Structures are given as structure tokens and as C-alpha cells.
Amino acid sequence: MQHKLISSSSSRVLSAAELEEIDHELTLYPTKQSVGLEALKIVQRHQGWVSDESMHAIANYLELPLAELEGVATFFNLIYRRPVGKRVILFCDSVSCWIMGCEKNKARLAERLGIGYGETSADGEFTLIPVPCLGDCDKAPVMMVGDTMHRQVDPASIDALVEGPGNKAFTVDKVGGDE
Amino acid sequence: MAKITVDGLSYEVNPDNNLLQECLSQGLDLPYFCWHPCMGSVGACRQCAVKTYRDAEDKNGTLVMACMTPASDGAIVSIEDEQASAFRAGVIESLMTSHPHDCPVCEEGGECHLQDMTQMSGHNYRRYDKLKVTHRNQDLGPFLNHEMNRCITCYRCVRFYDDYAGGTDLAAQASHHHTYFGRFEDGTLESEFSGNLAEVCPTGVFTDKPFSEHYTRKWDLQVAPSVCTGCAVGCNTTPGERYGSLRRVVNRYNSEINGYFLCDRGRFGAHYVNTDNRLRSAKDAAGMTLSTEEAEEKLAAVCAQGAIGIGSPRASVEANFALRCLVGEDNYYSGESAQNHEALQWLLSCLEDEAFSCPTIKEMEGADAVLVLGEDVTNTAPRVALALRQSVRSEATRLAAKARIPSWQDAAVRELAQEAQSPLALFSTGATRLDDVASTTLNADPASLLAAAKAVDVRLAGGSPDYDALIPEASSGASKGETMQAVESVCAALIAAQEPLIVCGSHAGVELMRVAASIARTLSALKSAPCALALLPAEDNSVGHAMLVRPQNTLAAALTKLSDGAASAVIIIENDLTRRAPSAAVTAALQAAEQVVVVDHLNTATTRAATLALPSTSFNEYESSRVNYEGRAQLSFQVSQYPSGTKPVEHWLGVDGALHSASLIARCSAEAAGFASLPKILPDALTRVAGLKVPRQSHRYSGRTAMNANVAVNEGKQAVDENSVMAFSMEGALLQQDASVLASPWAPRWSSNQSITKFQAEVGGELKQEQKGVHLLTRSVQSAVVEPDSHVVSGATDPATKGELGVHFVQQIFGSDELSAHSPAIRERLCDAYVALSPPQAASLGATTGDRLVISGTTTELSLVVRTQTPDTVAMIYPGTSAAGESINALDLPHRITLTRAPDQEAGAASLGLAALIVGDAVFSHARAAEE
Numbered sequence A: 001m002q003h004k005l006i007s008s009s010s011s012r013v014l015s016a017a018e019l020e021e022i023d024h025e026l027t028l029y030p031t032k033q034s035v036g037l038e039a040l041k042i043v044q045r046h047q048g049w050v051s052d053e054s055m056h057a058i059a060n061y062l063e064l065p066l067a068e069l070e071g072v073a074t075f076f077n078l079i080y081r082r083p084v085g086k087r088v089i090l091f092c093d094s095v096s097c098w099i100m101g102c103e104k105n106k107a108r109l110a111e112r113l114g115i116g117y118g119e120t121s122a123d124g125e126f127t128l129i130p131v132p133c134l135g136d137c138d139k140a141p142v143m144m145v146g147d148t149m150h151r152q153v154d155p156a157s158i159d160a161l162v163e164g165p166g167n168k169a170f171t172v173d174k175v176g177g178d179e
Numbered sequence B: 001m002a003k004i005t006v007d008g009l010s011y012e013v014n015p016d017n018n019l020l021q022e023c024l025s026q027g028l029d030l031p032y033f034c035w036h037p038c039m040g041s042v043g044a045c046r047q048c049a050v051k052t053y054r055d056a057e058d059k060n061g062t063l064v065m066a067c068m069t070p071a072s073d074g075a076i077v078s079i080e081d082e083q084a085s086a087f088r089a090g091v092i093e094s095l096m097t098s099h100p101h102d103c104p105v106c107e108e109g110g111e112c113h114l115q116d117m118t119q120m121s122g123h124n125y126r127r128y129d130k131l132k133v134t135h136r137n138q139d140l141g142p143f144l145n146h147e148m149n150r151c152i153t154c155y156r157c158v159r160f161y162d163d164y165a166g167g168t169d170l171a172a173q174a175s176h177h178h179t180y181f182g183r184f185e186d187g188t189l190e191s192e193f194s195g196n197l198a199e200v201c202p203t204g205v206f207t208d209k210p211f212s213e214h215y216t217r218k219w220d221l222q223v224a225p226s227v228c229t230g231c232a233v234g235c236n237t238t239p240g241e242r243y244g245s246l247r248r249v250v251n252r253y254n255s256e257i258n259g260y261f262l263c264d265r266g267r268f269g270a271h272y273v274n275t276d277n278r279l280r281s282a283k284d285a286a287g288m289t290l291s292t293e294e295a296e297e298k299l300a301a302v303c304a305q306g307a308i309g310i311g312s313p314r315a316s317v318e319a320n321f322a323l324r325c326l327v328g329e330d331n332y333y334s335g336e337s338a339q340n341h342e343a344l345q346w347l348l349s350c351l352e353d354e355a356f357s358c359p360t361i362k363e364m365e366g367a368d369a370v371l372v373l374g375e376d377v378t379n380t381a382p383r384v385a386l387a388l389r390q391s392v393r394s395e396a397t398r399l400a401a402k403a404r405i406p407s408w409q410d411a412a413v414r415e416l417a418q419e420a421q422s423p424l425a426l427f428s429t430g431a432t433r434l435d436d437v438a439s440t441t442l443n444a445d446p447a448s449l450l451a452a453a454k455a456v457d458v459r460l461a462g463g464s465p466d467y468d469a470l471i472p473e474a475s476s477g478a479s480k481g482e483t484m485q486a487v488e489s490v491c492a493a494l495i496a497a498q499e500p501l502i503v504c505g506s507h508a509g510v511e512l513m514r515v516a517a518s519i520a521r522t523l524s525a526l527k528s529a530p531c532a533l534a535l536l537p538a539e540d541n542s543v544g545h546a547m548l549v550r551p552q553n554t555l556a557a558a559l560t561k562l563s564d565g566a567a568s569a570v571i572i573i574e575n576d577l578t579r580r581a582p583s584a585a586v587t588a589a590l591q592a593a594e595q596v597v598v599v600d601h602l603n604t605a606t607t608r609a610a611t612l613a614l615p616s617t618s619f620n621e622y623e624s625s626r627v628n629y630e631g632r633a634q635l636s637f638q639v640s641q642y643p644s645g646t647k648p649v650e651h652w653l654g655v656d657g658a659l660h661s662a663s664l665i666a667r668c669s670a671e672a673a674g675f676a677s678l679p680k681i682l683p684d685a686l687t688r689v690a691g692l693k694v695p696r697q698s699h700r701y702s703g704r705t706a707m708n709a710n711v712a713v714n715e716g717k718q719a720v721d722e723n724s725v726m727a728f729s730m731e732g733a734l735l736q737q738d739a740s741v742l743a744s745p746w747a748p749r750w751s752s753n754q755s756i757t758k759f760q761a762e763v764g765g766e767l768k769q770e771q772k773g774v775h776l777l778t779r780s781v782q783s784a785v786v787e788p789d790s791h792v793v794s795g796a797t798d799p800a801t802k803g804e805l806g807v808h809f810v811q812q813i814f815g816s817d818e819l820s821a822h823s824p825a826i827r828e829r830l831c832d833a834y835v836a837l838s839p840p841q842a843a844s845l846g847a848t849t850g851d852r853l854v855i856s857g858t859t860t861e862l863s864l865v866v867r868t869q870t871p872d873t874v875a876m877i878y879p880g881t882s883a884a885g886e887s888i889n890a891l892d893l894p895h896r897i898t899l900t901r902a903p904d905q906e907a908g909a910a911s912l913g914l915a916a917l918i919v920g921d922a923v924f925s926h927a928r929a930a931e932e
């Protein structure tokens, strides 16, 4: 007959830096509840992903129902509700990249890192996620690693990525922002 | 009226509605999923596609969604058009790609809107042979199952649960093929209306859990029209029985009361009738079982000796009237508590007062300014709370009309209205579950609330300019300034409103009810029209019982008569007196009486004290009538036969003619004041087809010849029902398209509850030949104005008694109602007796939520709940229920108490459950407390 009081998972304390950024967003919107998505992005930037504890913390802070916040968090594919590696590889496997041979790259990633879609390498460095077109078809095949766009990728550049950024065989274009 | 043409035939339709609604109103078959008459259209599922044509020349036409298209004059429409049909078949095929092939094991099967629509759309063979999406289901608590794989993403669940009922813990998650409807994590659904999901969801995602634990197909249930006994609203229900046990309760449409929705107390509470706590056989003083004959002999002896009778608000009109006939009106006493008895006398006078009108639930939804005084309707008359939640949308409807947006365009109306809401003011001691939609909330001790309510009245009357003098300088809740502001805004709202509504109830106390009536009277004078006043009594037949009792025949008078020896025998029907009077008075009376006859269907403290306990029938076991808060009498049919040994109260009491409900009702209408029109609730025998009875079993009822084979292998004769127009049989004439005795709607091609449209004159409106019950009381007189007496109201701030707290009782939807608390599913939602205190009070005791507190000078212990909106001088006490074991007799407590922290604290002993905690801001404050 015992019922969970409110929830089995608990809340964590938002860091001062997180709160400062969320508070800034609060000044830009008419209601607290509108800041849900921004707060998720802020927390993810700081924590790498959004844990249940972070969900509770954001929901409490913004007085948003948890289920509603979860609706937002799960609607957007790039809000991570599970731990991810230090760098997330957004791997385009849509039509242009497929024509240009992205399958080879995927196979190489699997070979080097031992991961498929949705998986994180054993060393916690990389997580591989497919995306349908990164809007850079003329440089296909492409992928995005963290904030960085990788163009005309081939198995050699996968090796370079895995081995480290010092490798010159590897084209790197920095793109701004985190989106 | 507009004329439209559908597939070559012309129809007269209402141009204010959409095409889908009007096609259904005309009896046409057009598939749909996401549209709902109460929630309007969003065009989400694309299932209702039809062709419309510009004019007679237009041969191609345009595909449109019928639910999103107005039924405008001259419209030319085709449902049967090949492209439209193919489109609908294609839509359902895609909706069904991930739908499992599990109809045989699905609780929805046989009454599934998805099955009906799939067949209707002609999607007969599956072509999709790829992997289906598989979801993880959640444990949603004791009321509902969750089987997400069956979802077709129509969004009806969240549109009901969140948008309509104000729930916050169910939401749409993820997107496209992964869309998921659930909670953040496993856990009990918090809304008091969650059970409606089982009916709103057109598939088997949300199904009735207690039902599926003991499952039967719809067509195998024996059903009859019934009325909920959970509270004084009197929602219409359909209980279903099989093999002698009640399996479930579903909504039965009534255009004026419950419409399409019930509360969870009503839906899941009726299962108490199956429990071991039923009184199943007659017992003597020593608890020895008696045969029916022995019991009848003993009863006859008591009657010969002369007994007084104590009636009950949870017994039917017939039972109460039979008792009154047996003991005589002089000796027939109220079974209500003193507070309720007084409140009911006032309520009755208001029901006869032409200054007021008593709104139906439907009318409450249309109110454009509401003031609720003291009554926590979510916990005392839940369906009213759902209606008041809709009332705040009256402003949206008004804005939409102004902008010429049809009211059924749900998304557009919400977008237009944004935060705009009609005013809803809540004057209550603590937080309530309607606070989220309230424009004004005033939380203060009862005496200060009374003062504020009086100030509203004085201010409205435009009389004394110094109305603020009425408001005490120091209140323990809202400050004087806040109170003044609340009073001002309430007055402004009520004056501006076209359809103002004042709500109060017997839990708020008679004094507040008097002020409520006074405010309504002032408004009716201001507006020169009767003002809507809803005074809510506590129980399903509170009003019917009160109408039969002489005002001076109080329960206290009866108990005194017994303890004084002025009467030596008493017959008590369906009443546990320990819930109605202080324990000492009850014990003294029952011990002094030589003979205590108790007729009840439940074992209670009172049946245990009986010298003769007689088992009666529960609400579903015999035809009976009850009178709701409006003074509306409604007939509830017998669903199943009662077990041998038990008998209806009126049969035990053996009054002339009592064997036939109709003759007892006729006698009641002739002899009891106010009941003249009661016989109108009986179905008209002439509506029956060729003199045949209405079957309680469907034409597909199975196993009839074999279901009693465990008892006897020969096929027994069908039970004959001498009493009613219904038969315990599948034979008879089902009333096609006639809803006068309609338990469970069904129509060709429509097996689900959505077939109700076939019985409605206009979709969402009245039923054809609807039996709405009858309003017994007529309004003529002006009742005497009684000035409320604020001295008797507890919780007034008195600095002389520092540390003392005024006792204020709180109600819980699950627990405060005696009967439903015994239902197994409801029992899982019960909480311990608790006391809610403000954070400063709790801090001064050094206690936090979950700690045990003792009432000084007693041994009574309560769990503490800290609630921010509680006034500092008030202890809000929920006394628990005997169904959960531990409970206290609220009437034994003094009006003022002091509390201390219990010395030995058992860690985590309290079972406070959701019920005690999800009140207003408690969720967030509790979560924050956990964080600290």
C-alpha cells in the first residue's frame, strides 16, 4: 500500500554556472516555463548529457511538470538523456553521403572503435549517432565530431580522428556555436 | 439550420458544428479518432477525410478533414467517394503498421474503436511486414494498465488528461514513429480523473486494471443503467456483472450531469461490493449466523415492541421511506451528523427558493465567473471540480465567438485565448487541486474566510462603504490587504459576469453556506435573474434522506432517547453511527438500547454492536432511487441478482407493497412531502416493444446454458425479474436508438462506447428519449434569511491561546467516502490519518513531513504533512478511514488542539501516498525539500 511519495529518482543541485546561464535566459522570455529547452541545452553543455537528476533540478527550478520537460527533452534528438562520450559523432548516412561511400567510413569506425549507432567507445571518448543530412552534401561524405565538421571523410581520416588531431591527412573545419 | 448534401442526399444540419459531428448526428458512418465531442477537433489523425465539392459542376472535389471543416450551408460532401475511401484506408493502414496483432488478449477487444474504424475503413489485410516499434510500458498505479504498443498516436489521452482535466504527469514524448504517451517514470497517475483514459483512448493502451484482473468481454457482462453512489453528484454509470461479481463500472452518458466523464472514486470505488467486508448473513448479538426465517422472527418481535428508526444518507429513498413507514414519521430520525443535518436543512430551503437556480454539471461548465467558498470540490464532489476547470475556458469561447472562430477548433481557440481565463475564485483554508486555474485564491482560517465572504456580500450589495471593517486585522493566512484585494477582484468578476456561480457545501459548514446563499441572493437582485447556487451535500442520497426527516428529529435526539431509556429498541439502516456522532454518545445509546437492529450490506462498527444484524443489498443488487445535490431523483436499476440470505432494506422491513419498487415509490409520492413527482423516474412501460422487457444481457452473451454447470448440469430456468422493466436474460427487445433504458450502447458497426452518438439526438447533446431523472422540489418561496454565526466557526485567531490550533477537517477523494474506501484498487490509494500544518508551525514543533504528532491530552497520533498554503493557526486534519485500519472519529476531537512531536519516531512509518501530497504547491515544495 506504500506509494512512492513523488518520484524514485532524485534531484541534483544545479551549479552556479548553470544557474547563471538559466537565469539569463529567464530574462528573455515572458514565462519561466518557456525556458525549458534552453535550460536543457545549458545543462547538457555543462554536463555532457541530461540525467534524471538534472531533469528534476530543471523542472523544480522552472516549476515545470517533469513529464512535460521530458516531452521536450525526448522530442529533440540532440538532447541526450543517456550518457555520451566526450565527443559525439553525428554521422550522416543520408543519400548524398551514402552515394559517396559513407558505409566504408562507418565500417572503419566500427573496426577502430568497436561501436555501432547509439554506442559509446570503451574509452568513453566517442559516441556514434546517425543523422539524416548535415546540409553539406557537396562535401559528402561528412560527419560532425563535437563542434567540428569533417568533410570528404574517408577511412584514412577516420584513422586520423581516432589517433588524434595532430594527423595532417585530416581536414578540419571549425564551425561556430554548438548547434 | 443549414442544408448540406452528403452522397446525394440532403440533410438539415447545424452550421455551427463541423462536418464530422454533423454527419454523425445524421447517423452516417464516418471514421474518426482524434475528434471528441468535449475536446473538439485538431485534425491530427487524418482519419475523417471526405470530399467536398465547390458546386454541381465540380467533378473532382477536394479532400478535406471533416472534423476541421464547418458544416456550412450548401456544402456538397461525399463520404463514399473512391479517393476519400482510399485515403481513409491508407491512413489506417499506416496507423496500424506498428499495432500488434493482439486483439484476442487485448482488454479493448470487442469494444474497440480502432477495431470498428479499421473494419469501417476497409483495411482488411496487412501489407507491412517489417519490424514493429516495441515500447516499454509503465506501471501507472492501481487503476490503469499501460500497453503502449497499441498506440495509434491520436493524442486523445493527453488532450483529455492535460488539456481537459489539468493533469501534469502524463505527456507526449519523443517524436514520429517513437511517440510515447506516459509519465516521466513509472508511478501512479496523479489525476483524479485518470480512469477516463480507458474510455477516451480509442485503443487498448490505457485499460481498466481492476477489470482486467478479473476480465470479461463487453458482450458477456450483464449490465443495467445505474447511478454512482460515490458522492452527491449522482453521475450515471453502467456497472457490469459476470458470475455474481461486479467487474467494472463505466461512464453512462447523461447530457446534463456527467456527460462523458466520471471521477476515479466513482469508477474504481464500486468494487467494494465484492469484498469480504460485506455482511452476507444475518447475525445475532453473539455474532451467530441466523437463518432468514429466524432473523425475520426476531425482527418482528422488535417491531412489535416498538422501535425508533435511524435512516441514512447512503441508503436509497425506498429504504429510508420503508423505515419511516415502519416506525412512523415521529420515530424516524436523521442518520446525519449534527453539522450535516443543519447544513441539509439550509440546503433544502435554498432548493425551494426562487432567488436561486441549482446548476447542472453542464451548466457549471458554462459559468463565466465562479466563487467557491470553503468546499474542496475535488475531494468531495469530484465531477464538479472537472466542470469548474472547464468554466475558466468560457472566456476563450467568448473570444473565439468574437473572432468568428468556431468553438470546436480546439487548437485555434487555445492559441487565440492564450492565458485568458474566466475568473474562478477559491476561498479555502488550504491549497486545493483547482488552484492552478484559479484567478483568485484566498487561504485563511475558517473564521477569516467567513468574514471575507461576508465582505463580498456587503460590497456587492453596494451598502456599507466600510465593508473592510468586517475583515479582521490579523488573520493567520492571508493578510488584511490580500483579503481586501481578493474581495475586490471577486466582486468585480461577479458583477461583470453573465452567468455567475456560487459553490459551497456541507463540508464547509452551514455558516459559510448561509453566506454563499446571501451572496447569490444579492447577485440575483442585482441581475434580476435567479443566481446559480450549488450547495453540495456529502453523500449520494443526503438530500433524499433529509427530505424524509423532520427537522427536529436529529440523530442526537435519537441517541438521547435511547440512552435515556425513552426508547428501548432502534432500527438503523445502512449507517455506521460512529461516523456521525461522538463515540461516547453512540456507545451510550447502543449499550442502553435493548434491541439494536442494523440492516447494512457492509460490516461496520455499528453492525458489530447490533443485537440483530441483517444483510442488505448493495446499490447494484436492487432497483433504487437517490436524490442528488440538485434535488434530482434518479433511478438506478438492478444489475444482478442478490445473493441468497441478503435482501433489500425495504424487503426486510416488509412494509406493505415494498416488494414492488413501483408501489413503494407510489406510496412515497403520496405520503412524503416533496416526493409527488417521484414516480416520473420510472420507465414508461409503454415504450417497451411489444410488451417485451429490456434485456440486461447482450445478444452475444455467451455461456448461458453452461455458466452454472458447476452447480447443476441441467440448464436452469432464467431468473425472472418481477420488479422491473428489465430482464435477467438476453431475450427481450433492445431499445434501438432509444436511450430511455440504455445501459451499454451498441450499434451495428459500432461496438465501442463511441456508439453513443447513435443514441444522441445531436452529437454531444441530449439522448433520444433520455431519462434524466426528475427535479423533486419546486421553487416558490423566499427562504428566511439566516445570519451566519461566526462564533461557532473554528480557527479564529485568538492571541490568548497561543500554541492552540483550530481544527479543520480535510477530505480525501480516496478515503473520505465510506463505501469506496473498501474497494481494493482504492485501498491502494488510501493514506494514513494526517495533520497538515504550515511550515512555521511544523518548525516550531521541530517536525517535518512524515513525522508522527500527538494531540496533547490524548493518545491520538497523526502523521505530519507540511503544506505551504496552510494558515498558521489551523491544524488541517484528515481522520483516516476504518477501511485502512487506523482512523479517528473526527467528532471526538475538540475544536482546538495542541500538538507535540511523538517521542518515539518509527522511521518512514507513514503511508501518506499521493493522496495526501499532491495538493497545490506541495509537489514542488516537497521536491525542493528532498533536494535540501
Ligand code: SF4
Binding pocket: B150, B151, B152, B153, B154, B155, B156, B157, B158, B181, B200, B201, B202, B203, B205, B206
Ligand atoms: S495512447 Fe491511446 S489516446 Fe493516447 S495517442 Fe495513443 S491511441 Fe491515442
Ligand code: SF4
Binding pocket: B228, B229, B230, B231, B232, B233, B234, B235, B258, B262, B263, B264, B265, B266, B267, B381, B382, B383, B384
Ligand atoms: S463525481 Fe461523485 S457521483 Fe460522479 S463519479 Fe465521482 S463519486 Fe461518482
Ligand code: FES
Binding pocket: A092, A093, A094, A095, A096, A097, A098, A132, A133, A134, A135, A136, A137, A140, A141, A142
Ligand atoms: S546527405 Fe550527408 S550532408 Fe546531406
Ligand code: FES
Binding pocket: B020, B031, B032, B033, B034, B035, B042, B043, B044, B045, B046, B047, B048, B049, B065, B066, B067, B068
Ligand atoms: S478525427 Fe478528423 S483528423 Fe482526426
